[in-house]
Amino acid sequence: xxxxxxxxxxxxxxxxxxxxxxxxxxxxxxxxxxxxxxxxxxxxxxxxxxxxxxxxxxxxxxxxxxxxxxxxxxxxxxxxxxxxxxxxxxxxxxxxxxxxxxxxxxxxxxxxxxxxxxxxxxxxxxxxxxxxxxxxxxxxxxxxxxxxxxxxxxxxxxxxxxxxxxxxxxxxxxxxxxxxxxxxxxxxxxxxxxxxxxxxxxxxxxxxxxxxxxxxxxxxxxxxxxxxxxxxxxxxxxxxxxxxxxxxxxxxxxxxxxxxxxxxxxxxxxxxxxxxxxxxxxxxxxxxxxxxxxxxxxxxxxxxxxxxxxxxxxxxxxxxxxxxxxxxxxxxxxxxxxxxxxxxxxxxxxxxxxxxxxxxxxxxxxxxxxxxxxxxxxxxxxx
Amino acid sequence: xxxxxxxxxxxxxxxxxxxxxxxxxxxxxxxxxxxxxxxxxxxxxxxxxxxxxxxxxxxxxxxxxxxxxxxxxxxxxxxxxxxxxxxxxxxxxxxxxxxxxxxxxxxxxxxxxxxxxxxxxxxxxxxxxxxxxxxxxxxxxxxxxxxxxxxxxxxxxxxxxxxxxxxxxxxxxxxx
Numbered sequence: 001x002x003x004x005x006x007x008x009x010x011x012x013x014x015x016x017x018x019x020x021x022x023x024x025x026x027x028x029x030x031x032x033x034x035x036x037x038x039x040x041x042x043x044x045x046x047x048x049x050x051x052x053x054x055x056x057x058x059x060x061x062x063x064x065x066x067x068x069x070x071x072x073x074x075x076x077x078x079x080x081x082x083x084x085x086x087x088x089x090x091x092x093x094x095x096x097x098x099x100x101x102x103x104x105x106x107x108x109x110x111x112x113x114x115x116x117x118x119x120x121x122x123x124x125x126x127x128x129x130x131x132x133x134x135x136x137x138x139x140x141x142x143x144x145x146x147x148x149x150x151x152x153x154x155x156x157x158x159x160x161x162x163x164x165x166x167x168x169x170x171x172x173x174x175x176x177x178x179x180x181x182x183x184x185x186x187x188x189x190x191x192x193x194x195x196x197x198x199x200x201x202x203x204x205x206x207x208x209x210x211x212x213x214x215x216x217x218x219x220x221x222x223x224x225x226x227x228x229x230x231x232x233x234x235x236x237x238x239x240x241x242x243x244x245x246x247x248x249x250x251x252x253x254x255x256x257x258x259x260x261x262x263x264x265x266x267x268x269x270x271x272x273x274x275x276x277x278x279x280x281x282x283x284x285x286x287x288x289x290x291x292x293x294x295x296x297x298x299x300x301x302x303x304x305x306x307x308x309x310x311x312x313x314x315x316x317x318x319x320x321x322x323x324x325x326x327x328x329x330x331x332x333x334x335x336x337x338x339x340x341x342x343x344x345x346x347x348x349x350x351x352x353x354x355x356x357x358x359x360x361x362x363x364x365x366x367x368x369x370x371x372x373x374x375x376x377x378x379x380x381x382x383x
Numbered sequence: 384x385x386x387x388x389x390x391x392x393x394x395x396x397x398x399x400x401x402x403x404x405x406x407x408x409x410x411x412x413x414x415x416x417x418x419x420x421x422x423x424x425x426x427x428x429x430x431x432x433x434x435x436x437x438x439x440x441x442x443x444x445x446x447x448x449x450x451x452x453x454x455x456x457x458x459x460x461x462x463x464x465x466x467x468x469x470x471x472x473x474x475x476x477x478x479x480x481x482x483x484x485x486x487x488x489x490x491x492x493x494x495x496x497x498x499x500x501x502x503x504x505x506x507x508x509x510x511x512x513x514x515x516x517x518x519x520x521x522x523x524x525x526x527x528x529x530x531x532x533x534x535x536x537x538x539x540x541x542x543x544x545x546x547x548x549x550x551x552x553x554x555x556x557x558x559x
Contacts, residue, residue, distance in 0.1 A: 054531040061516070062541055097411060224438050224477060227505025240477065314410035317442055317473045317484070330444050330471065343444035353508045382531060 019047060022364075026055050030133045030368045033378030037355075037367065046367065049359045051352055056382035064342040069095055069309040070169055072342065077163040079346065080380035082125050085118035085154070086322040088167035093248050094318035094329035095169045098311040106299040107171050108250040113184065113292045114157075114167065116285040120191070121150040122323035123278045130275060130372040131202050134211050139202040146194055149187055156180060170305040181293050188286050188293075195283060203279055212275060213266030216358035216370035220269065226354040230325025230347055232374065235261035235277045236269035242321035249320075254291050256284045271373035278375075310337050324348055324375060348380035384481045387413045390435065398425060406486070414471070414484035422472075422487050423497040423523070429474065429483070430502055437474040437483060440503040444471045445513030449544040451491065463545050466491045468519050472499070489519070498524040516542040 025036040034055035040048040060079060064072045076091045077084040089111055096103065128143030151161045156177045158166040166173050202208055218228070223236045233240055241258045243251040259280035261273030311333040319328035325347030334340040351374050358370045385393075391405040394415065401421035407413050417425055429437040451466025472485040487496055498521035500507040510521045511530040518540035521527055529536060538549035548557050 054529075054533070057531040059516075059531075059541055062546075222504075225504050227440060227503065238477075245480075312410060314412070315471075316411045317471075319441065326441065328442050328473075330442055330473070332446065340449075341444075341446050343442070343446075345442040345444075349508065350505055353505070 017042070024367065026052075031371065031378075032129065032376060033381075035352075035376070035378055035381070037371075039364065039367065041364065044363050046359045046362050046364065049356045049367065051355060053349075053352070053378075053381050056378050058383065060344065060383040061342055064339055066338065068337045069311075069339060072339065073168060074163065074165045076344075077165060078379060079344065079383050080322065080324065080327075080348065080377045081162060082377050083118050083122045083323045084163050085114045085167065086122075086320065086327065088164065089115050089249075090318070090320040090322065090327045091329055092167050092169050093320055094316055094331055095309065095311070097316045097318050098314060098331055098333055099169070099306065099309065101170055101304060101306065103170055103304045104299050104301065105250075105297050107301050107304070109292050109296040110172050110176060110301065111167055111249060112251065112254075113289055113296075114154075116288045116292075117150050117153060117184070119285050119323045120282050121147045123282050124150075126278055126323075126372075126375040127198065127202070127275065130375075131208070133368050133372040134208060136202055136205065136208060139198060142194070142198065142201065146191060149190070153180065153184060153187065156183070168305055169309060171302045173302075175301050181296070184289065185293055188290055192283075192286060195279065198279065203276060209265050209272060212272040212369055212373070213270055215266075215271045215362060215366050216373060217267050218269040218274075218354065218358060222354070222357060223269070226357070227350045228325070228354060229350070230322070231277045231281060232274055232325065232351055234258065235273040237261055242319060242326060246319065248318075251288075253295070254288045256287050259284065271369050274373040274375075308337070310335070319345070322347055324377070324380065325351060344383060346380045346383060348374075348376040348378075349383075352376050352381055384479055385435065386481075387415065387483060390483055391415050393435075394425065394428075397428065401425065412484055414486045416486045416488065419470070419487035419489045419496040420522075421497065422470075422485070423499055423502065425485070426472070426499045426502050434479075436476045436479050439475045439477050440472065440499070440505050440509075441475050441482075442471070442473040443499075443506050443509035443513065444473075445469070445517040445519050445542070446471065447491075447517055447542060447544045448488070468494045468517055470496050470513060470519060494519045495522055496520070497522050498527075500524050516540055518543065 020041045022039045022041055025031040026034040036052040038050040060075055063075055073088055076087040079087055124143040124147040128140040132140040155161050158164050218236050220236045220238055223233050237260055239258050239260050259277050261268050261277055265272045313335045315332040317330045319326050327347055328345035330343040331339055332341040359367050394402045401418040403416040405415050429435050446469045448467045448469055451463040454462045467488045468491055469486055469488045474483045489496055496519055498510055500510055510524055513519045514527055515529040515532050539546055
């Protein structure tokens with residue numbers, strides 16, 4: 001008997017195993033765009049993941065150098081196309097810092113309302129597609145139904161549903177529709193129970209938890225070293241939100257909480273935490289919108305828009321808390337009407353870099369889980 | 384919490400000539416100019432010292448300063464000679480809540496900067512981007528390849544101010 005076992009082990013040792021390289025993407029439905037992941041596999045276990053990006057590269061930064069400051073805004077829309085309002089918001093804040101101008105109170109409120117609606121819309125795509133990636137298609141349809149209502153509000157404001165060109169340097173392009181605030185209030189009242197619906201349908205679904213809990217755990221020190229920001233960092237347990245920690249615009253006037261991951265279903269910083277932080281954030285965004293609607297003053301929205309933008313020689317790094325994390329603009333001015341250099345610190349670009357750490361030792365199927373929980377937009381990764 | 388000036392004095396004491404100057408005349412942002420080949424040692428100190436604790440690199444960005452000498456020959460072609468490329472580092476301490484901006488300038492003919500990718504892993508892709516778009520070589524970088532442009536792009540680095548689009552790329556016409 002003992003000899004028998006010995007024989008078996010020796011045959012096993014003689015079996016030749018070798019690592020396999022498998023390409024996932026660039027055209028793959030669960031890579032959320034054109035992303036190629038080069039997987040190095042040992043059987044079905046991941047040894048290494050090497051992302052290859054750049055398929056959507058348009059060199060926004062080169063374009064920006066040939067444009068005047070206001071002309072850059074439509075280009076910023078096209079980076080993270082699920083959060084265009086926030087890209088414009090961040091850019092406007094950066095140029096306003098460079099010009100040292102203050103915008104009217106009403107503009108700030110409009111920007112915050114738009115920004116938070118955009119955050120909800122963006123999170124709805126993230127959560128819906130995440131469910132669809134894992135096999136739950138119904139929540140995806142529910143999420144898109146609700147996102148549609150937000151897009152209608154945007155359409156009513158500026159005519160566009162995806163790429164707005166609404167938030168300008170020094171103001172917004174035009175005032176709100178006279179019905180906008182009432183309809184937004186209606187939306188807030190409508191949407192609050194829908195979050196519970198989403199929780200019943202997906203968040204606390206046993207199959208979903210089995211697939212996401214304890215998968216792709218991101219420890220906090222790794223997260224900070226990799227520059228991870230936004231919901232991903234908060235899921236790893238750090239209370240860090242630029243709206244509170246480095247306040248811009250008028251976020252210091254609102255009362256809201258910062259949800260963090262607590263490892264309720266597994267370990268702090270796993271995929272389920274990253275998912276659920278986004279669900280909780282939508283609720284906080286609703287709170288901010290409610291307060292903003294109650295407080296918004298009357299006034300002119302275009303009075304502070306400069307006729308000609310020509311900042312003095314200088315440079316600024318300005319950042320805002322986008323739906324995906326820290327969205328930073330580094331702008332150098334050489335005193336002309338064109339920016340000398342615009343560098344964007346895109347949250348998706350930085351967050352994607354950590355994927356190798358998250359996937360090591362997991363199965364191929366878990367790559368989809370991890371990638372979905374990072375919530376990248378390839379337009380933002382490649383710019 | 385320390386100001387840029389205090390940090391400058393601290394660094395000057397420790398690293399001497401590698402810390403070149405403190406720029407305060409630029410509006411909005413002050414920054415410290417440092418030696419590009421010593422940046423890794425300086426950053427190692429900045430992250431490990433308990434009073435500084437810069438655990439987060441917010442942004443790393445390469446810039447073509449476009450300060451070379453321009454010469455126009457008889458046929459009207461402009462030739463640029465010399466000039467510098469720079470790298471800006473925006474650091475932050477999440478525990479002590481202070482920020483710092485560093486600048487490292489290097490010549491355009493031989494643009495070499497020490498890599499900080501081993502100190503902050505976030506710098507890995509940012510440095511690859513700076514290499515890809517500006518041609519700055521980061522010494523001791525673990526994997527310095529192009530990242531956004533195609534791997535076989537031969538026409539140079541697009542964010543250089545004197546960059547010109549090639550006629551063809553792999554037999555495909557580039558200007559459309």
